[in-house]
Amino acid sequence: MTSTNSLTADDLGSAAQRDRRKRILDATIALATRGGFDAVQMRAVAEQADVALGTLYRYFPSKIHLLVSALGREFEKAEAAGRGKPIPGDTPHERVMYVLGRTTRGLQGEPHLTEALTRAFMFADASVQNEIHHVGMLMTSMLTRAMQPGKTDLTEEDVAIAKVIGDVWLAALVGWVTGRTTSEDVTRQMDVAVRLLLR
């Protein structure tokens, strides 16, 4: 039934449309990587993706949709890369911290991109529900996998804990991208939270 606001990857029939969508998201990532949230200007994205401004808005009804969709794609990419590999660590704490550390380092390697995506995520309103939910699910499943590798049946409690960790991580990330905390602060905050939550 595909009742989303922005065109998702699935309901694009034509290959040309899939290609346009990809070009748009590529341009978004490129601009965000170079200059962050402010550099992702709709006219610039349209030009770099070689589509008209109106077309860009047909694919993504707002800058926020665009950026959150880009975040979803990046997250999927990262998740696919890590899938299958076992997560090192002897305890849930160690494994979760490993995953968080790896992801956090990845984000901190591209500070502008991270700033753009994080701020879009935090600014998104109800109209971006689907995209947000998608990202949230990926985040939660990444964390539950680290908590209980191999186990397929997760208790509600496990999921709740993962969500709390995700919340704290997000808040820490926001502090970092907005220049209020350092990357060490982020690691420290996460360590405290994970230690308290997974004991």
Added chain:
Amino acid sequence: MTSTNSLTADDLGSAAQRDRRKRILDATIALATRGGFDAVQMRAVAEQADVALGTLYRYFPSKIHLLVSALGREFEKAEAAGRGKPIPGDTPHERVMYVLGRTTRGLQGEPHLTEALTRAFMFADASVQNEIHHVGMLMTSMLTRAMQPGKTDLTEEDVAIAKVIGDVWLAALVGWVTGRTTSEDVTRQMDVAVRLLLR
């Protein structure tokens, strides 16, 4: 030394200036209460506060500064109202949940205002550091007081826990103001987090 970007309450000598500042913040709250983040338009704030647009920008260098400052003032007001009164509840969990519940209900009574202030808070960047820090301190101290009423010496662990709870609360609030979760969800999320963190 007062090296803030926006004029804080302290370094306004003249009473007329203090009054202008107050009028501006009052107008901000009024507009936000009526129509949320989008309704707080700088021209409208200036008009309602009976100052010129340029003057508004002299007092608050951006819409975000304005809204976060307004949040700080409201938070202080709420904190002052609750100060002195003992917090009901026999355990830290009960007391923290009481404080969170009361504050959350207060916020949910003015959904537009809450939306405006929360989004501004989440969107703020490093230039709003001072105002953000101010609000963060108030939030943390409110929580630590509920955790350890009467105790004056808090361990680092206590503060860390309070910060984590604050993070989760913020994330839950963002979910609510952006229409992704219900108020019951917020309460449930907080209950889980507090139970896990204060055991």
Added chain:
DNA sequence: GGACGAAGTGAAACGTGTTCCTATTATGCC
């Protein structure tokens, strides 16, 4: 191959945050 609707183009226009500039008014000092 032609018709028709959907999708894309290109450009103008609008709304709102932000900046800038000049004239006017308030404030403090002599």
Added chain:
DNA sequence: GGCATAATAGGAACACGTTTCACTTCGTCC
């Protein structure tokens, strides 16, 4: 009181997200 300086008013101008519209191109069905 008169003056120097800062603060404010008033309003134009700019930037960028978003909308709109007339026109063209593309895909599909007959």
